[in-house]
Amino acid sequence: MLQYRSYAFGKNHWRIDPDLRAILGIYWPEYVRRMQELDQFGAFAGGQAYEAAYAIDRSAAPAFLMHDVDGARVDRALLHSSHMDILRETARINRAPYEGGSWMEHFTFGYLLADPGLYCSLIVTNQTVYIIHKYAQEHKNWVEPLLSGTMWGATWMTESQGGSDLGANTTTAEAGESGWILNGEKYFSSNAGLTDLAVVSARPVGAPAGPKGIALFLVPRLRKNGELNFYVRRLKEKSATRAVPSGEVEFHQSEAWLVGEPSAGIYYTLEMLTVSRLANAIGAMGIARKAYFEANERALKRTAFGKPICEHPLMRRDLTDIAVRNAAGMALTMRAIAAFNASWQSAPPYTADYHYARFLSHLTKNRTADHSAAVTQLAMEIFGGVGFLDEYAIARWHREALITPIWEGTGNIQSLDMLEAMQKKQAHEPFLAEMIPILESHGGNIGKRVAEQVLQSVQTMKGFSETEAQWRSKELLNCFADAAQTALLYELADSAGERYAQIAELYAQRFCFHADYPAWAITAKSVWSYDPDANTAQ
Numbered sequence: 001m002l003q004y005r006s007y008a009f010g011k012n013h014w015r016i017d018p019d020l021r022a023i024l025g026i027y028w029p030e031y032v033r034r035m036q037e038l039d040q041f042g043a044f045a046g047g048q049a050y051e052a053a054y055a056i057d058r059s060a061a062p063a064f065l066m067h068d069v070d071g072a073r074v075d076r077a078l079l080h081s082s083h084m085d086i087l088r089e090t091a092r093i094n095r096a097p098y099e100g101g102s103w104m105e106h107f108t109f110g111y112l113l114a115d116p117g118l119y120c121s122l123i124v125t126n127q128t129v130y131i132i133h134k135y136a137q138e139h140k141n142w143v144e145p146l147l148s149g150t151m152w153g154a155t156w157m158t159e160s161q162g163g164s165d166l167g168a169n170t171t172t173a174e175a176g177e178s179g180w181i182l183n184g185e186k187y188f189s190s191n192a193g194l195t196d197l198a199v200v201s202a203r204p205v206g207a208p209a210g211p212k213g214i215a216l217f218l219v220p221r222l223r224k225n226g227e228l229n230f231y232v233r234r235l236k237e238k239s240a241t242r243a244v245p246s247g248e249v250e251f252h253q254s255e256a257w258l259v260g261e262p263s264a265g266i267y268y269t270l271e272m273l274t275v276s277r278l279a280n281a282i283g284a285m286g287i288a289r290k291a292y293f294e295a296n297e298r299a300l301k302r303t304a305f306g307k308p309i310c311e312h313p314l315m316r317r318d319l320t321d322i323a324v325r326n327a328a329g330m331a332l333t334m335r336a337i338a339a340f341n342a343s344w345q346s347a348p349p350y351t352a353d354y355h356y357a358r359f360l361s362h363l364t365k366n367r368t369a370d371h372s373a374a375v376t377q378l379a380m381e382i383f384g385g386v387g388f389l390d391e392y393a394i395a396r397w398h399r400e401a402l403i404t405p406i407w408e409g410t411g412n413i414q415s416l417d418m419l420e421a422m423q424k425k426q427a428h429e430p431f432l433a434e435m436i437p438i439l440e441s442h443g444g445n446i447g448k449r450v451a452e453q454v455l456q457s458v459q460t461m462k463g464f465s466e467t468e469a470q471w472r473s474k475e476l477l478n479c480f481a482d483a484a485q486t487a488l489l490y491e492l493a494d495s496a497g498e499r500y501a502q503i504a505e506l507y508a509q510r511f512c513f514h515a516d517y518p519a520w521a522i523t524a525k526s527v528w529s530y531d532p533d534a535n536t537a538q
Protein backbone atom coordinates (compact mmCIF):
# COMPACT_ATOMS: atom_id res chain seq x y z
CA MET A 1 0.00 0.00 0.00
CA LEU A 2 2.99 2.29 -0.32
CA GLN A 3 1.45 4.10 -3.31
CA TYR A 4 -0.68 6.09 -0.88
CA ARG A 5 2.28 7.05 1.28
CA SER A 6 5.04 7.88 -1.16
CA TYR A 7 5.68 9.76 -4.40
CA ALA A 8 8.86 7.87 -5.18
CA PHE A 9 7.32 4.42 -4.89
CA GLY A 10 6.49 2.83 -8.22
CA LYS A 11 8.92 5.03 -10.16
CA ASN A 12 12.00 3.76 -11.92
CA HIS A 13 14.82 5.22 -9.80
CA TRP A 14 17.33 4.79 -12.59
CA ARG A 15 15.25 6.68 -15.12
CA ILE A 16 14.42 9.66 -12.92
CA ASP A 17 18.03 10.36 -11.92
CA PRO A 18 19.80 12.33 -14.67
CA ASP A 19 22.66 13.29 -12.31
CA LEU A 20 23.57 9.63 -11.98
CA ARG A 21 23.87 9.14 -15.74
CA ALA A 22 25.87 12.35 -16.13
CA ILE A 23 28.33 11.37 -13.41
CA LEU A 24 28.67 7.77 -14.59
CA GLY A 25 29.47 9.17 -18.03
CA ILE A 26 32.81 10.25 -16.54
CA TYR A 27 33.61 7.54 -14.00
CA TRP A 28 31.94 4.44 -15.49
CA PRO A 29 31.23 5.10 -19.17
CA GLU A 30 30.78 1.33 -19.66
CA TYR A 31 27.40 1.77 -18.00
CA VAL A 32 25.88 2.30 -21.45
CA ARG A 33 26.39 -1.41 -22.12
CA ARG A 34 24.44 -2.26 -18.95
CA MET A 35 21.43 -0.03 -19.53
CA GLN A 36 18.89 -2.82 -19.57
CA GLU A 37 20.08 -4.20 -16.24
CA LEU A 38 20.23 -0.73 -14.70
CA ASP A 39 16.76 0.00 -15.95
CA GLN A 40 15.41 -3.22 -14.44
CA PHE A 41 17.18 -2.56 -11.18
CA GLY A 42 15.87 1.02 -11.13
CA ALA A 43 12.32 -0.32 -11.34
CA PHE A 44 13.07 -2.87 -8.61
CA ALA A 45 14.68 -0.20 -6.39
CA GLY A 46 11.66 2.08 -6.73
CA GLY A 47 9.19 -0.79 -6.45
CA GLN A 48 9.63 -4.09 -4.64
CA ALA A 49 12.74 -3.05 -2.69
CA TYR A 50 11.32 0.36 -1.73
CA GLU A 51 8.14 -1.20 -0.40
CA ALA A 52 9.92 -4.03 1.43
CA ALA A 53 12.35 -1.62 3.14
CA TYR A 54 9.45 0.51 4.33
CA ALA A 55 7.53 -2.52 5.61
CA ILE A 56 10.55 -3.98 7.39
CA ASP A 57 11.12 -0.68 9.19
CA ARG A 58 7.46 -0.31 10.18
CA SER A 59 6.52 -3.79 11.23
CA ALA A 60 8.77 -6.60 10.05
CA ALA A 61 12.19 -6.05 11.61
CA PRO A 62 14.22 -9.24 12.14
CA ALA A 63 13.32 -11.14 15.30
CA PHE A 64 15.71 -13.25 17.33
CA LEU A 65 15.34 -17.00 17.80
CA MET A 66 17.68 -18.39 20.41
CA HIS A 67 16.47 -22.02 20.57
CA ASP A 68 14.99 -24.35 18.01
CA VAL A 69 11.94 -26.50 18.63
CA ASP A 70 14.08 -29.14 20.33
CA GLY A 71 15.56 -26.57 22.70
CA ALA A 72 18.95 -26.49 20.98
CA ARG A 73 20.74 -23.16 20.76
CA VAL A 74 20.60 -21.82 17.16
CA ASP A 75 20.90 -18.01 17.60
CA ARG A 76 19.20 -17.13 14.34
CA ALA A 77 17.76 -13.83 13.14
CA LEU A 78 14.35 -14.44 11.62
CA LEU A 79 13.84 -12.36 8.49
CA HIS A 80 10.49 -12.03 6.79
CA SER A 81 10.33 -14.02 3.55
CA SER A 82 9.99 -10.83 1.46
CA HIS A 83 13.10 -9.51 3.22
CA MET A 84 15.04 -12.67 2.34
CA ASP A 85 13.78 -12.41 -1.25
CA ILE A 86 15.22 -8.90 -1.55
CA LEU A 87 18.58 -9.98 -0.11
CA ARG A 88 18.83 -13.01 -2.40
CA GLU A 89 17.83 -10.91 -5.40
CA THR A 90 20.45 -8.25 -4.65
CA ALA A 91 23.32 -10.53 -3.55
CA ARG A 92 24.58 -10.54 -7.14
CA ILE A 93 25.55 -6.85 -6.97
CA ASN A 94 28.58 -7.99 -4.96
CA ARG A 95 29.97 -10.05 -7.83
CA ALA A 96 31.40 -7.44 -10.19
CA PRO A 97 34.79 -6.63 -8.59
CA TYR A 98 35.62 -10.31 -8.12
CA GLU A 99 34.56 -11.41 -11.60
CA GLY A 100 36.38 -8.97 -13.84
CA GLY A 101 33.89 -6.12 -13.37
CA SER A 102 34.42 -2.96 -11.41
CA TRP A 103 33.62 -1.35 -8.08
CA MET A 104 31.84 1.38 -10.07
CA GLU A 105 29.29 -1.22 -11.06
CA HIS A 106 28.82 -2.55 -7.54
CA PHE A 107 28.43 0.89 -6.00
CA THR A 108 26.06 2.12 -8.72
CA PHE A 109 23.66 -0.68 -7.83
CA GLY A 110 24.26 -0.01 -4.13
CA TYR A 111 23.29 3.63 -4.69
CA LEU A 112 20.08 2.65 -6.45
CA LEU A 113 19.16 0.32 -3.58
CA ALA A 114 20.30 2.86 -0.92
CA ASP A 115 18.37 1.47 2.05
CA PRO A 116 21.17 1.29 4.64
CA GLY A 117 19.80 -1.76 6.46
CA LEU A 118 19.51 -3.87 3.33
CA TYR A 119 22.74 -2.53 1.90
CA CYS A 120 24.59 -3.21 5.16
CA SER A 121 23.81 -6.94 4.94
CA LEU A 122 25.19 -6.90 1.41
CA ILE A 123 28.30 -4.85 2.01
CA VAL A 124 29.51 -6.81 5.04
CA THR A 125 29.12 -9.93 2.91
CA ASN A 126 31.09 -8.20 0.18
CA GLN A 127 33.84 -7.31 2.67
CA THR A 128 34.02 -10.94 3.77
CA VAL A 129 34.58 -11.96 0.15
CA TYR A 130 37.12 -9.14 -0.17
CA ILE A 131 39.21 -10.56 2.66
CA ILE A 132 39.08 -14.09 1.25
CA HIS A 133 39.82 -12.84 -2.26
CA LYS A 134 42.89 -10.85 -1.25
CA TYR A 135 44.29 -12.56 1.81
CA ALA A 136 42.70 -15.95 2.49
CA GLN A 137 42.50 -17.82 -0.81
CA GLU A 138 42.65 -21.12 1.06
CA HIS A 139 39.00 -20.43 2.00
CA LYS A 140 37.85 -19.58 -1.51
CA ASN A 141 35.21 -22.33 -1.39
CA TRP A 142 33.14 -19.80 0.63
CA VAL A 143 33.14 -17.20 -2.13
CA GLU A 144 30.42 -18.59 -4.41
CA PRO A 145 27.89 -19.21 -1.60
CA LEU A 146 28.56 -15.68 -0.33
CA LEU A 147 28.13 -14.14 -3.77
CA SER A 148 25.03 -16.11 -4.63
CA GLY A 149 23.02 -15.18 -1.54
CA THR A 150 22.99 -18.65 -0.04
CA MET A 151 25.39 -17.58 2.73
CA TRP A 152 26.13 -14.26 4.40
CA GLY A 153 29.20 -12.59 5.78
CA ALA A 154 29.90 -10.11 8.59
CA THR A 155 32.69 -7.83 9.87
CA TRP A 156 32.97 -7.56 13.62
CA MET A 157 35.52 -5.29 15.23
CA THR A 158 33.72 -3.01 17.70
CA GLU A 159 33.72 -3.97 21.37
CA SER A 160 31.81 -2.32 24.21
CA GLN A 161 34.86 -0.36 25.36
CA GLY A 162 35.52 1.14 21.94
CA GLY A 163 34.77 1.23 18.23
CA SER A 164 36.89 4.17 17.12
CA ASP A 165 39.84 2.86 19.12
CA LEU A 166 40.26 -0.60 17.63
CA GLY A 167 43.54 -0.91 19.51
CA ALA A 168 41.44 -1.30 22.66
CA ASN A 169 40.10 -4.69 21.42
CA THR A 170 40.35 -7.32 24.16
CA THR A 171 39.05 -10.38 22.29
CA THR A 172 41.91 -12.86 22.43
CA ALA A 173 43.20 -15.38 19.92
CA GLU A 174 45.31 -18.37 20.86
CA ALA A 175 47.02 -20.78 18.51
CA GLY A 176 46.29 -24.37 19.59
CA GLU A 177 47.18 -27.73 18.14
CA SER A 178 44.14 -27.86 15.89
CA GLY A 179 43.99 -24.16 14.99
CA TRP A 180 43.20 -20.75 16.46
CA ILE A 181 40.73 -20.26 19.32
CA LEU A 182 38.93 -16.95 20.06
CA ASN A 183 37.50 -15.73 23.36
CA GLY A 184 35.76 -12.40 23.92
CA GLU A 185 32.77 -10.32 22.85
CA LYS A 186 31.75 -7.99 20.04
CA TYR A 187 29.25 -5.28 20.94
CA PHE A 188 28.00 -4.07 17.54
CA SER A 189 27.75 -7.00 15.15
CA SER A 190 25.73 -6.47 12.00
CA ASN A 191 24.33 -9.55 10.30
CA ALA A 192 24.38 -11.32 13.69
CA GLY A 193 22.07 -14.29 13.42
CA LEU A 194 22.25 -14.19 9.63
CA THR A 195 25.93 -14.68 8.94
CA ASP A 196 27.56 -18.00 8.20
CA LEU A 197 31.11 -16.66 8.21
CA ALA A 198 32.31 -13.56 10.07
CA VAL A 199 35.53 -11.56 9.78
CA VAL A 200 36.60 -10.83 13.37
CA SER A 201 39.43 -8.79 14.88
CA ALA A 202 41.24 -10.27 17.90
CA ARG A 203 44.57 -9.97 19.68
CA PRO A 204 46.83 -13.03 19.57
CA VAL A 205 48.19 -13.89 23.02
CA GLY A 206 51.55 -12.14 23.41
CA ALA A 207 50.90 -9.61 20.60
CA PRO A 208 51.67 -5.97 21.39
CA ALA A 209 49.03 -3.64 22.85
CA GLY A 210 47.28 -1.17 20.56
CA PRO A 211 46.22 -1.48 16.92
CA LYS A 212 49.46 -3.11 15.74
CA GLY A 213 48.65 -6.16 17.88
CA ILE A 214 45.30 -6.80 16.19
CA ALA A 215 45.05 -9.81 13.85
CA LEU A 216 42.13 -10.69 11.62
CA PHE A 217 40.26 -14.02 11.60
CA LEU A 218 37.53 -15.77 9.69
CA VAL A 219 35.08 -17.37 12.10
CA PRO A 220 32.44 -19.80 10.81
CA ARG A 221 29.05 -19.97 12.55
CA LEU A 222 29.44 -23.70 13.12
CA ARG A 223 32.32 -25.65 14.60
CA LYS A 224 33.87 -28.62 12.84
CA ASN A 225 31.55 -30.87 14.87
CA GLY A 226 28.47 -28.94 13.70
CA GLU A 227 27.79 -27.12 17.00
CA LEU A 228 27.43 -23.35 17.30
CA ASN A 229 30.81 -21.65 17.18
CA PHE A 230 29.72 -18.24 18.54
CA TYR A 231 26.66 -17.02 20.39
CA VAL A 232 24.37 -14.07 19.72
CA ARG A 233 23.40 -12.53 23.06
CA ARG A 234 20.68 -10.29 21.68
CA LEU A 235 19.70 -8.11 18.73
CA LYS A 236 19.84 -4.33 19.25
CA GLU A 237 16.77 -2.10 19.15
CA LYS A 238 17.65 0.60 16.65
CA SER A 239 16.07 3.88 15.55
CA ALA A 240 16.74 2.94 11.90
CA THR A 241 18.66 0.43 9.75
CA ARG A 242 16.19 -2.11 11.10
CA ALA A 243 16.55 -4.35 8.06
CA VAL A 244 19.96 -5.51 9.20
CA PRO A 245 20.03 -7.56 12.37
CA SER A 246 22.72 -5.99 14.58
CA GLY A 247 23.56 -7.80 17.77
CA GLU A 248 26.04 -8.62 20.49
CA VAL A 249 28.17 -11.70 19.94
CA GLU A 250 30.16 -13.89 22.34
CA PHE A 251 33.09 -16.10 21.48
CA HIS A 252 33.77 -19.00 23.83
CA GLN A 253 36.62 -21.20 22.63
CA SER A 254 35.50 -20.36 19.09
CA GLU A 255 37.33 -21.97 16.18
CA ALA A 256 38.90 -19.40 13.87
CA TRP A 257 41.10 -19.20 10.79
CA LEU A 258 43.88 -16.63 10.73
CA VAL A 259 43.87 -14.22 7.77
CA GLY A 260 47.30 -13.59 6.26
CA GLU A 261 50.00 -12.33 8.62
CA PRO A 262 48.91 -11.68 12.22
CA SER A 263 50.94 -8.45 12.35
CA ALA A 264 49.15 -7.08 9.28
CA GLY A 265 45.65 -7.47 10.76
CA ILE A 266 45.15 -3.76 11.30
CA TYR A 267 46.01 -3.08 7.64
CA TYR A 268 43.50 -5.66 6.41
CA THR A 269 40.93 -4.14 8.75
CA LEU A 270 41.54 -0.65 7.39
CA GLU A 271 41.21 -1.98 3.84
CA MET A 272 37.85 -3.50 4.68
CA LEU A 273 36.86 -0.20 6.23
CA THR A 274 37.72 1.63 3.02
CA VAL A 275 35.17 -0.55 1.21
CA SER A 276 32.47 0.12 3.79
CA ARG A 277 33.28 3.85 3.99
CA LEU A 278 32.70 4.12 0.26
CA ALA A 279 29.50 2.11 0.67
CA ASN A 280 28.50 4.47 3.47
CA ALA A 281 29.12 7.44 1.17
CA ILE A 282 27.23 6.08 -1.82
CA GLY A 283 24.44 4.89 0.50
CA ALA A 284 24.25 8.36 2.07
CA MET A 285 23.83 9.93 -1.35
CA GLY A 286 21.29 7.24 -2.31
CA ILE A 287 19.27 8.07 0.79
CA ALA A 288 19.47 11.80 0.00
CA ARG A 289 18.29 11.08 -3.54
CA LYS A 290 15.27 9.07 -2.37
CA ALA A 291 14.32 11.92 -0.03
CA TYR A 292 14.68 14.31 -2.97
CA PHE A 293 12.42 12.15 -5.16
CA GLU A 294 9.78 12.40 -2.45
CA ALA A 295 10.20 16.12 -1.69
CA ASN A 296 10.55 17.34 -5.26
CA GLU A 297 7.20 15.90 -6.21
CA ARG A 298 5.63 17.25 -3.07
CA ALA A 299 6.89 20.72 -4.00
CA LEU A 300 5.39 20.36 -7.50
CA LYS A 301 2.00 19.17 -6.24
CA ARG A 302 1.33 21.00 -2.99
CA THR A 303 -0.11 24.50 -3.22
CA ALA A 304 0.06 27.34 -0.70
CA PHE A 305 -0.92 30.98 -1.08
CA GLY A 306 -2.49 30.28 -4.45
CA LYS A 307 0.36 28.54 -6.27
CA PRO A 308 2.50 25.38 -6.19
CA ILE A 309 4.96 25.68 -3.33
CA CYS A 310 7.88 25.22 -5.75
CA GLU A 311 6.98 28.60 -7.24
CA HIS A 312 7.78 30.42 -3.99
CA PRO A 313 11.32 31.88 -3.92
CA LEU A 314 12.23 30.31 -0.58
CA MET A 315 11.06 26.88 -1.70
CA ARG A 316 13.17 27.24 -4.83
CA ARG A 317 16.02 27.94 -2.50
CA ASP A 318 15.32 24.77 -0.50
CA LEU A 319 15.24 22.75 -3.71
CA THR A 320 18.45 24.45 -4.81
CA ASP A 321 20.12 23.44 -1.54
CA ILE A 322 19.15 19.84 -2.14
CA ALA A 323 20.15 19.82 -5.83
CA VAL A 324 23.55 21.32 -4.99
CA ARG A 325 24.34 18.90 -2.18
CA ASN A 326 23.10 15.88 -4.14
CA ALA A 327 25.05 16.51 -7.33
CA ALA A 328 28.21 17.51 -5.45
CA GLY A 329 28.17 14.57 -3.05
CA MET A 330 27.60 12.15 -5.92
CA ALA A 331 30.47 13.55 -7.97
CA LEU A 332 32.91 13.28 -5.06
CA THR A 333 31.76 9.78 -4.13
CA MET A 334 32.10 8.45 -7.66
CA ARG A 335 35.56 10.03 -7.97
CA ALA A 336 36.63 8.35 -4.72
CA ILE A 337 35.24 5.00 -5.89
CA ALA A 338 37.07 5.34 -9.20
CA ALA A 339 40.33 5.93 -7.29
CA PHE A 340 39.69 2.84 -5.18
CA ASN A 341 38.76 0.82 -8.25
CA ALA A 342 42.09 1.68 -9.83
CA SER A 343 44.19 0.73 -6.80
CA TRP A 344 42.33 -1.83 -4.69
CA GLN A 345 44.56 -4.77 -5.58
CA SER A 346 47.45 -3.05 -3.80
CA ALA A 347 48.65 -4.78 -0.58
CA PRO A 348 50.71 -3.58 2.42
CA PRO A 349 52.83 -1.39 2.28
CA TYR A 350 50.59 -0.09 -0.56
CA THR A 351 51.09 2.12 -3.58
CA ALA A 352 50.77 5.91 -3.53
CA ASP A 353 47.58 5.50 -5.60
CA TYR A 354 46.05 3.38 -2.86
CA HIS A 355 46.96 5.95 -0.19
CA TYR A 356 45.28 8.60 -2.32
CA ALA A 357 42.15 6.46 -2.67
CA ARG A 358 42.02 6.12 1.11
CA PHE A 359 42.52 9.85 1.53
CA LEU A 360 39.57 10.51 -0.78
CA SER A 361 37.46 7.96 1.13
CA HIS A 362 37.84 10.04 4.33
CA LEU A 363 36.74 13.25 2.62
CA THR A 364 33.87 11.48 0.95
CA LYS A 365 32.60 9.49 3.91
CA ASN A 366 32.40 12.51 6.14
CA ARG A 367 30.97 15.08 3.75
CA THR A 368 28.32 12.83 2.20
CA ALA A 369 27.03 12.00 5.68
CA ASP A 370 26.58 15.74 6.29
CA HIS A 371 24.78 16.10 2.96
CA SER A 372 22.52 13.15 3.63
CA ALA A 373 21.47 14.37 7.08
CA ALA A 374 20.83 17.92 5.81
CA VAL A 375 18.95 16.88 2.65
CA THR A 376 16.69 14.41 4.43
CA GLN A 377 15.88 16.94 7.16
CA LEU A 378 14.97 19.58 4.60
CA ALA A 379 12.96 17.07 2.58
CA MET A 380 10.87 16.33 5.69
CA GLU A 381 10.28 20.03 6.20
CA ILE A 382 9.18 20.42 2.57
CA PHE A 383 6.39 17.96 3.35
CA GLY A 384 5.22 20.13 6.25
CA GLY A 385 3.47 18.27 9.08
CA VAL A 386 3.01 15.15 7.00
CA GLY A 387 6.80 14.91 6.84
CA PHE A 388 6.90 14.08 10.52
CA LEU A 389 4.45 11.20 10.33
CA ASP A 390 5.91 7.71 10.35
CA GLU A 391 3.09 6.45 8.18
CA TYR A 392 4.53 8.23 5.12
CA ALA A 393 7.73 7.20 3.38
CA ILE A 394 9.51 10.54 3.75
CA ALA A 395 9.94 10.45 7.56
CA ARG A 396 12.06 7.30 7.46
CA TRP A 397 14.82 8.75 5.30
CA HIS A 398 16.07 11.21 7.90
CA ARG A 399 16.23 8.48 10.55
CA GLU A 400 18.16 6.30 8.10
CA ALA A 401 20.51 9.15 7.18
CA LEU A 402 21.55 9.69 10.80
CA ILE A 403 23.54 6.46 10.92
CA THR A 404 25.82 7.63 8.12
CA PRO A 405 27.99 10.00 10.23
CA ILE A 406 28.52 7.24 12.84
CA TRP A 407 29.03 3.98 10.99
CA GLU A 408 32.49 3.08 9.69
CA GLY A 409 34.19 5.77 11.77
CA THR A 410 32.67 9.06 12.90
CA GLY A 411 33.50 12.45 11.40
CA ASN A 412 36.25 12.96 13.97
CA ILE A 413 37.84 9.64 13.08
CA GLN A 414 37.72 10.41 9.34
CA SER A 415 39.41 13.74 10.08
CA LEU A 416 42.14 12.16 12.20
CA ASP A 417 42.73 9.37 9.66
CA MET A 418 43.00 11.99 6.92
CA LEU A 419 45.52 13.93 9.00
CA GLU A 420 47.60 10.81 9.51
CA ALA A 421 47.49 10.05 5.78
CA MET A 422 48.79 13.57 5.13
CA GLN A 423 51.51 13.42 7.75
CA LYS A 424 52.78 9.89 7.09
CA LYS A 425 52.01 9.36 3.40
CA GLN A 426 51.72 12.90 2.00
CA ALA A 427 48.44 11.67 0.54
CA HIS A 428 47.28 15.26 0.01
CA GLU A 429 49.92 15.79 -2.68
CA PRO A 430 48.14 13.79 -5.41
CA PHE A 431 44.96 15.52 -4.23
CA LEU A 432 46.48 18.94 -4.87
CA ALA A 433 47.97 17.69 -8.15
CA GLU A 434 44.52 16.64 -9.35
CA MET A 435 42.20 19.33 -8.00
CA ILE A 436 44.23 22.54 -8.19
CA PRO A 437 44.70 22.49 -12.01
CA ILE A 438 40.96 21.82 -12.49
CA LEU A 439 40.09 24.74 -10.23
CA GLU A 440 42.60 27.03 -11.86
CA SER A 441 41.26 26.29 -15.33
CA HIS A 442 37.52 26.26 -14.56
CA GLY A 443 35.03 28.70 -13.11
CA GLY A 444 37.14 31.82 -13.64
CA ASN A 445 37.74 33.74 -10.46
CA ILE A 446 35.67 31.35 -8.36
CA GLY A 447 37.81 28.33 -9.23
CA LYS A 448 40.98 30.30 -8.57
CA ARG A 449 39.76 31.51 -5.17
CA VAL A 450 38.86 27.97 -4.11
CA ALA A 451 42.30 26.76 -5.21
CA GLU A 452 43.97 29.53 -3.20
CA GLN A 453 41.94 28.61 -0.14
CA VAL A 454 43.07 25.00 -0.31
CA LEU A 455 46.74 25.87 -0.78
CA GLN A 456 46.56 28.40 2.05
CA SER A 457 44.95 25.82 4.39
CA VAL A 458 47.69 23.27 3.68
CA GLN A 459 50.33 25.92 4.32
CA THR A 460 48.73 27.08 7.57
CA MET A 461 48.37 23.53 8.82
CA LYS A 462 52.12 22.95 8.52
CA GLY A 463 52.80 25.39 11.34
CA PHE A 464 50.45 23.76 13.84
CA SER A 465 51.34 21.61 16.82
CA GLU A 466 49.86 18.09 16.79
CA THR A 467 47.12 19.23 19.20
CA GLU A 468 46.11 22.19 17.09
CA ALA A 469 46.31 20.13 13.90
CA GLN A 470 43.78 17.65 15.38
CA TRP A 471 41.57 20.51 16.56
CA ARG A 472 41.46 21.94 13.03
CA SER A 473 41.47 18.67 11.07
CA LYS A 474 37.73 18.49 10.46
CA GLU A 475 37.75 22.03 9.13
CA LEU A 476 40.59 21.05 6.81
CA LEU A 477 38.76 17.89 5.71
CA ASN A 478 35.71 19.97 4.83
CA CYS A 479 37.87 22.51 3.00
CA PHE A 480 39.39 19.72 0.88
CA ALA A 481 36.08 17.96 0.32
CA ASP A 482 34.29 21.16 -0.67
CA ALA A 483 37.07 22.20 -3.02
CA ALA A 484 37.01 18.74 -4.60
CA GLN A 485 33.25 18.89 -5.08
CA THR A 486 33.54 22.30 -6.73
CA ALA A 487 36.33 21.08 -9.01
CA LEU A 488 34.57 17.85 -9.97
CA LEU A 489 31.32 19.67 -10.74
CA TYR A 490 33.13 22.14 -12.98
CA GLU A 491 34.83 19.21 -14.71
CA LEU A 492 31.48 17.48 -15.09
CA ALA A 493 30.10 20.56 -16.83
CA ASP A 494 32.60 19.99 -19.65
CA SER A 495 30.78 16.81 -20.65
CA ALA A 496 27.32 17.09 -19.07
CA GLY A 497 26.44 20.73 -19.61
CA GLU A 498 26.05 24.14 -18.05
CA ARG A 499 23.78 22.98 -15.22
CA TYR A 500 26.82 21.50 -13.45
CA ALA A 501 28.89 24.69 -13.84
CA GLN A 502 26.00 26.53 -12.19
CA ILE A 503 25.87 23.99 -9.38
CA ALA A 504 29.66 24.22 -9.00
CA GLU A 505 29.41 27.98 -8.53
CA LEU A 506 26.55 27.64 -6.06
CA TYR A 507 28.42 24.96 -4.13
CA ALA A 508 31.55 27.13 -3.92
CA GLN A 509 29.60 30.17 -2.75
CA ARG A 510 27.75 28.27 -0.08
CA PHE A 511 30.37 25.85 1.23
CA CYS A 512 33.78 27.23 0.27
CA PHE A 513 33.10 30.94 0.77
CA HIS A 514 30.24 30.65 3.28
CA ALA A 515 28.40 33.30 1.24
CA ASP A 516 24.83 33.52 0.02
CA TYR A 517 23.77 32.09 -3.34
CA PRO A 518 23.89 34.68 -6.14
CA ALA A 519 20.50 36.11 -7.20
CA TRP A 520 20.59 34.42 -10.63
CA ALA A 521 19.89 31.14 -8.87
CA ILE A 522 16.27 32.22 -8.15
CA THR A 523 15.40 31.77 -11.81
CA ALA A 524 17.85 28.96 -12.61
CA LYS A 525 15.07 26.49 -13.12
CA SER A 526 17.32 23.80 -14.55
CA VAL A 527 19.09 23.65 -11.17
CA TRP A 528 16.14 23.38 -8.80
CA SER A 529 13.32 22.05 -10.94
CA TYR A 530 12.89 18.52 -12.20
CA ASP A 531 9.72 16.95 -13.57
CA PRO A 532 9.99 13.18 -13.05
CA ASP A 533 6.98 12.48 -15.28
CA ALA A 534 8.40 14.44 -18.20
CA ASN A 535 11.87 12.91 -17.92
CA THR A 536 11.67 9.17 -18.07
CA ALA A 537 14.36 8.44 -20.65
CA GLN A 538 16.28 5.25 -19.97
Ligand SMILES: Cc1cc2nc3c(=O)[nH]c(=O)nc-3n(C[C@H](O)[C@H](O)[C@H](O)COP(=O)(O)OP(=O)(O)OC[C@H]3O[C@@H](n4cnc5c(N)ncnc54)[C@H](O)[C@@H]3O)c2cc1C
Nearest residue numbers: 155156157158162163164165188189190246408409410412
Ligand atom coordinates in the same frame (compact mmCIF):
# COMPACT_ATOMS: atom_id res chain seq x y z
C1 LIG B 1 23.51 0.00 13.88
C2 LIG B 1 24.97 -0.20 14.06
C3 LIG B 1 25.60 -1.28 13.48
C4 LIG B 1 26.97 -1.49 13.65
N1 LIG B 1 27.55 -2.58 13.08
C5 LIG B 1 28.87 -2.82 13.33
C6 LIG B 1 29.49 -4.01 12.82
O1 LIG B 1 28.88 -4.83 12.14
N2 LIG B 1 30.79 -4.21 13.10
C7 LIG B 1 31.52 -3.34 13.85
O2 LIG B 1 32.70 -3.59 14.07
N3 LIG B 1 30.96 -2.21 14.34
C8 LIG B 1 29.65 -1.93 14.09
N4 LIG B 1 29.08 -0.79 14.59
C9 LIG B 1 29.87 0.07 15.46
C10 LIG B 1 30.24 1.41 14.86
O3 LIG B 1 31.15 1.25 13.81
C11 LIG B 1 30.78 2.24 16.02
O4 LIG B 1 29.67 2.56 16.84
C12 LIG B 1 31.49 3.48 15.59
O5 LIG B 1 32.69 3.16 14.92
C13 LIG B 1 31.84 4.36 16.80
O6 LIG B 1 32.45 3.62 17.82
P1 LIG B 1 31.86 3.69 19.31
O7 LIG B 1 30.39 3.50 19.24
O8 LIG B 1 32.62 2.78 20.17
O9 LIG B 1 32.10 5.19 19.75
P2 LIG B 1 33.43 5.73 20.44
O10 LIG B 1 34.61 5.17 19.76
O11 LIG B 1 33.31 5.54 21.90
O12 LIG B 1 33.33 7.28 20.11
C14 LIG B 1 32.49 8.17 20.86
C15 LIG B 1 32.75 9.59 20.38
O13 LIG B 1 34.11 9.92 20.63
C16 LIG B 1 34.71 10.43 19.46
N5 LIG B 1 36.13 10.09 19.45
C17 LIG B 1 36.70 8.89 19.65
N6 LIG B 1 38.04 8.99 19.56
C18 LIG B 1 38.32 10.29 19.30
C19 LIG B 1 39.51 11.04 19.10
N7 LIG B 1 40.72 10.45 19.11
N8 LIG B 1 39.40 12.37 18.85
C20 LIG B 1 38.21 12.97 18.82
N9 LIG B 1 37.05 12.32 18.99
C21 LIG B 1 37.09 10.99 19.23
C22 LIG B 1 33.94 9.81 18.30
O14 LIG B 1 34.04 10.63 17.16
C23 LIG B 1 32.54 9.74 18.88
O15 LIG B 1 31.89 10.97 18.64
C24 LIG B 1 27.71 -0.56 14.42
C25 LIG B 1 27.09 0.54 14.98
C26 LIG B 1 25.73 0.72 14.82
C27 LIG B 1 25.07 1.91 15.46
